[in-house]
Amino acid sequence: MTTTESTLDRPASPPAFQPVSGARKTKNLVATVLVGLAFLVAVVPLVWLLITVVAKGFTALLSADWWTHSLKGVLPEEFTGGVYHAIIGTLLQTLVCALIAVPVGVLAAIYLVEYGRGRLARTTTFMVDILSGVPSIVAALFVFALWIGTFGLGQSAFAVSLSLVLLMLPVVVRSTEEMLRLVPQELREASYALGVPKWKTIVKIVLPTALSGVVTGVMLAMARVMGETAPVLVLVGYSKSINFNIFDGNMTSLPLLIYTELTNPLPAGQLRVWGAALTLIILIMLFNLVATVVSRFSAIKTK
Amino acid sequence: MAKRIDVKDLNIFYGKFHAVDGVTLAVPPRSVTAFIGPSGCGKSTVLRSLNRMHEVTPGARVEGKVLLDGEDIYASSVDPVEVRRTIGMVFQRPNPFPTMSIRDNVVAGLKLAGVSNRKQLNEVAERSLRGANLWAEVKDRLDKPGGSLSGGQQQRLCIARAIAVQPDVLLMDEPCSALDPISTLAIEDLIGELKKDFTIVIVTHNMQQAARVSDQTAFFNLAGVGQPGKLVEIDDTEKIFSNPNQQATEDYISGRFG
Amino acid sequence: MIGAMTEDSGQSGGRAGVRRPGDSIFRALTTGSGLAIVIAIGLIGIFLLIKAVPSLVADKANFLFSPDFITTDPTNLKFGIRDLFVVTVLSSLVALVIAMPIALGIALFLTHYAPARLSRPFAYIVDLLAAVPSIVFGLWGAQVLGPTLEPFETWLNKVFGWFPLFANGNIPLAGAGTIFTVGVVLAVMLLPIITSVTREVFRQTPVMQIEGALALGATKWEMLRTTVLPFGRSGYIAASMLGLGRALGETVAVLIILHASPKPSGFSLFDGGYTFASKIASAASEFSQPLPTGAYIAAGLVLFVLTFIVNAAARSVAGGKVHK
Numbered sequence: 001m002t003t004t005e006s007t008l009d010r011p012a013s014p015p016a017f018q019p020v021s022g023a024r025k026t027k028n029l030v031a032t033v034l035v036g037l038a039f040l041v042a043v044v045p046l047v048w049l050l051i052t053v054v055a056k057g058f059t060a061l062l063s064a065d066w067w068t069h070s071l072k073g074v075l076p077e078e079f080t081g082g083v084y085h086a087i088i089g090t091l092l093q094t095l096v097c098a099l100i101a102v103p104v105g106v107l108a109a110i111y112l113v114e115y116g117r118g119r120l121a122r123t124t125t126f127m128v129d130i131l132s133g134v135p136s137i138v139a140a141l142f143v144f145a146l147w148i149g150t151f152g153l154g155q156s157a158f159a160v161s162l163s164l165v166l167l168m169l170p171v172v173v174r175s176t177e178e179m180l181r182l183v184p185q186e187l188r189e190a191s192y193a194l195g196v197p198k199w200k201t202i203v204k205i206v207l208p209t210a211l212s213g214v215v216t217g218v219m220l221a222m223a224r225v226m227g228e229t230a231p232v233l234v235l236v237g238y239s240k241s242i243n244f245n246i247f248d249g250n251m252t253s254l255p256l257l258i259y260t261e262l263t264n265p266l267p268a269g270q271l272r273v274w275g276a277a278l279t280l281i282i283l284i285m286l287f288n289l290v291a292t293v294v295s296r297f298s299a300i301k302t303k
Numbered sequence: 304m305a306k307r308i309d310v311k312d313l314n315i316f317y318g319k320f321h322a323v324d325g326v327t328l329a330v331p332p333r334s335v336t337a338f339i340g341p342s343g344c345g346k347s348t349v350l351r352s353l354n355r356m357h358e359v360t361p362g363a364r365v366e367g368k369v370l371l372d373g374e375d376i377y378a379s380s381v382d383p384v385e386v387r388r389t390i391g392m393v394f395q396r397p398n399p400f401p402t403m404s405i406r407d408n409v410v411a412g413l414k415l416a417g418v419s420n421r422k423q424l425n426e427v428a429e430r431s432l433r434g435a436n437l438w439a440e441v442k443d444r445l446d447k448p449g450g451s452l453s454g455g456q457q458q459r460l461c462i463a464r465a466i467a468v469q470p471d472v473l474l475m476d477e478p479c480s481a482l483d484p485i486s487t488l489a490i491e492d493l494i495g496e497l498k499k500d501f502t503i504v505i506v507t508h509n510m511q512q513a514a515r516v517s518d519q520t521a522f523f524n525l526a527g528v529g530q531p532g533k534l535v536e537i538d539d540t541e542k543i544f545s546n547p548n549q550q551a552t553e554d555y556i557s558g559r560f561g
Numbered sequence: 562m563i564g565a566m567t568e569d570s571g572q573s574g575g576r577a578g579v580r581r582p583g584d585s586i587f588r589a590l591t592t593g594s595g596l597a598i599v600i601a602i603g604l605i606g607i608f609l610l611i612k613a614v615p616s617l618v619a620d621k622a623n624f625l626f627s628p629d630f631i632t633t634d635p636t637n638l639k640f641g642i643r644d645l646f647v648v649t650v651l652s653s654l655v656a657l658v659i660a661m662p663i664a665l666g667i668a669l670f671l672t673h674y675a676p677a678r679l680s681r682p683f684a685y686i687v688d689l690l691a692a693v694p695s696i697v698f699g700l701w702g703a704q705v706l707g708p709t710l711e712p713f714e715t716w717l718n719k720v721f722g723w724f725p726l727f728a729n730g731n732i733p734l735a736g737a738g739t740i741f742t743v744g745v746v747l748a749v750m751l752l753p754i755i756t757s758v759t760r761e762v763f764r765q766t767p768v769m770q771i772e773g774a775l776a777l778g779a780t781k782w783e784m785l786r787t788t789v790l791p792f793g794r795s796g797y798i799a800a801s802m803l804g805l806g807r808a809l810g811e812t813v814a815v816l817i818i819l820h821a822s823p824k825p826s827g828f829s830l831f832d833g834g835y836t837f838a839s840k841i842a843s844a845a846s847e848f849s850q851p852l853p854t855g856a857y858i859a860a861g862l863v864l865f866v867l868t869f870i871v872n873a874a875a876r877s878v879a880g881g882k883v884h885k
Binding site for chain 1: 581583584586587588590591592593594595596597598599601602604605608609611612662663664665666667669670671674675683686687689690692693694695696697698700701705706749752756778780781782783785803806807809810811812813817837838841842845846848851854857858861864865868869871872873875876
């Protein structure tokens with residue numbers, strides 16, 4: 001192997017592969033770098049934000065009172081009390097919302113997949129898309145106009161749940177629809193061929209087959225709505241103590257607690273804000289985690 | 304048990320598309336009738352119209368009569384669900400219910416119809432699995448999911464499931480097309496036994512299979528591209544495979560086309 | 562042959578003579594649920610309209626072009642949406658300008674550059690951004706990101722101040738509670754939305770096209786440019802519009818970050834003020850008298866119509882490719 005370059009050393013025949021021009025190579029390299037950078041750019045704020053929340057909030061979570069006590073009788077400057085009442089409020093409002101949104105959403109998805117033909121089905125699909133784009137503040141205003149403005153009923157956690165229903169419905173419909181469409185048509189036919197009526201086929205064969213996917217979708221939808229703040233600002237009052245009554249009285253959720261304590265500039269208030277933010281993120285992650293675990297038990301073989 | 308089927312001038316449409324034109328044939332009880340013909344000739348469509356399964360496809364409709372022991376299954380007073388309970392079906396690909404155990408798969412039809420007596424269900428499960436030649440292979444793992452079986456076993460499970468509701472007629476839509484030769488043989492043996500109790504109609508792509516298992520054979524063909532499929536002839540299997548009346552049948556059987 | 566067809570010879574196709582009560586009930590139940598969603602959207606529009614009209618009638622200012630939003634005196638309402646509109650659109654556009662190219666890069670990275678084994682966990686990381694509630698984004702934007710951006714915004718303002726968008730705003734830059742900061746935070750919030758939809762569309766690119774391009778000796782980038790990008794363009798645009806819809810309606814993050822301003826909007830990115838959503842939320846605790854409340858509901862109605870249009874447009878652009 002010589003390293004000297006001379007025209008005589010060059011092979012007489014052209015190289016086996018046509019070389020790729022330098023400009024094309026450079027372009028390809030630049031694109032690769034940019035695309036990789038884009039991903040990093042997304043990771044930076046995520047890590048930055050999570051580190052901030054953990055660093056500023058984790059000390060609040062270390063006290064046992066945080067998980068077991070409310071803020072009843074706690075003064076703004078005091079480092080005592082906890083967010084038990086807000087966790088209860090968040091879970092209650094989300095749960096009541098799910099109790100309404102899941103049956104309606106699942107049934108609507110069944111309609112779209114199993115029955116829907118023609119205009120009403122197309123309109124419904126369109127409206128589900130529109131509903132998924134309705135801002136949470138608009139959903140809250142609508143419930144305000146209906147529940148409080150028209151029916152004359154007071155602010156309550158239930159009103160919050162109603163507005164959350166509007167936000168949760170499209171998510172449930174979409175995910176359920178997707179799962180139902182994954183159920184092989186052959187299973188429906190096998191059931192029909194046994195002389196099973198259509199509704200029973202759907203309830204006893206199709207739904208159970210899609211169940212884990214539906215549950216996953218519902219958990220993700222719940223995780224999404226429990227962080228919503230706009231509805232609680234409009235539809236329910238802040239309370240420092242525990243309230244289990246969703247139809248009456250003020251009820252605090254974690255977002256509402258964060259928003260309210262923001263006006264408290266004292267260190268204790270700031271700790272509560274970040275502590276509650278961390279708690280809310282943990283709660284949401286928990287729901288996401290359960291959703292991921294449930295999806296592992298799917299009865300549908302994808303590929 | 305085991306009723307006869309008479310099809311009279313049956314036309315099948317998908318929306319505006321005329322899929323099958325004027326089929327008339329008779330299926331005697333306790334016999335095996337095979338439907339053969341090239342792809343798209345409408346043989347599966349005719350089969351599915353025999354228990355109103357084609358209605359599952361939106362826009363499908365039929366004209367003409369299908370008589371089960373003289374009773375029109377398309378009469379307006381007849382419930383398609385009851386038709387299907389009387390005329391069972393086995394599909395191309397085995398399709399056990401993935402959420403159910405082997406036992407529950409077999410008795411699914413009964414359970415969904417409201418039978419809850421455990422002893423009775425267990426008896427039916429055993430009888431049906433024996434009837435499908437599967438009992439010996441699965442009797443120790445009845446609580447395992449149906450999907451844990453091999454393809455051929457799954458198909459026999461589906462046959463067990465179909466006969467568990469004690470139908471009069473069993474329709475089979477290319478039941479072996481997704482199976483290996485050994486499993487296919489097992490199913491063919493089973494068909495020979497099942498015809499003692501059931502009227503069987505089987506669609507098959509495999510002419511040797513038709514010759515092996517059936518008593519009479521119906522040959523379907525397309526009149527042309529975009530034309531409806533039609534019944535060319537139906538006769539004893541031996542006659543069809545040795546000396547058919549129609550030239551088209553002979554061409555198809557001898558492999559000259561299709 | 563056709564002569565044998567008779568009226569009663571078997572009309573079928575799902576509408577046979579016999580209907581099981583179970584089937585009818587279940588069908589009605591599911592259809593009703595589908596219908597309920599359609600009705601819900603209608604009700605939102607109608608109720609907002611009903612509650613907004615009296616206030617719109619009582620409005621002493623020009624609703625479309627007045628920068629004022631004074632509702633303290635029910636007998637002398639003066640409110641308009643000019644500034645709300647300007648702030649909403651400016652912050653959303655900033656968000657889109659930042660988020661669109663980055664989301665495109667991420668989607669390409671996840672579908673064609675990341676090692677197959679890492680593609681899923683990487684996608685999960687991006688999706689994690691969507692799990693962070695907007696109030697936490699608001700906290701972070703106001704207390705952490707804003708102060709960090711302040712020197713950069715000051716510099717932009719100093720060097721490019723001659724350009725209207727970077728001119729002096731109507732609030733002091735201290736803490737950077739500006740439209741610009743809001744736009745950056747919104748951009749981060751939009752990333753997972755735009756990425757996830759775009760990613761799905763890119764995945765649907767026919768393998769034959771990709772292999773065809775590679776077989777012609779295209780570099781990876783040339784392959785992406787000639788197959789994946791053209792195939793996914795409409796999906797990407799639709800995804801960005803869905804993101805725009807989300808940005809227009811984002812409430813609490815904006816409310817926390819953006820500083821209020823006593824002066825009307827000057828169309829600068831360093832302005833403060835309110836978006837439609839944050840204006841409504843800011844006054845939520847004072848919703849007691851019908852007429853002033855109606856003013857905010859009118860603003861909410863405009864926001865509803867705006868997001869409706871953007872989402873409907875996104876749907877028509879996507880043409881069935883996007884299902885989200």
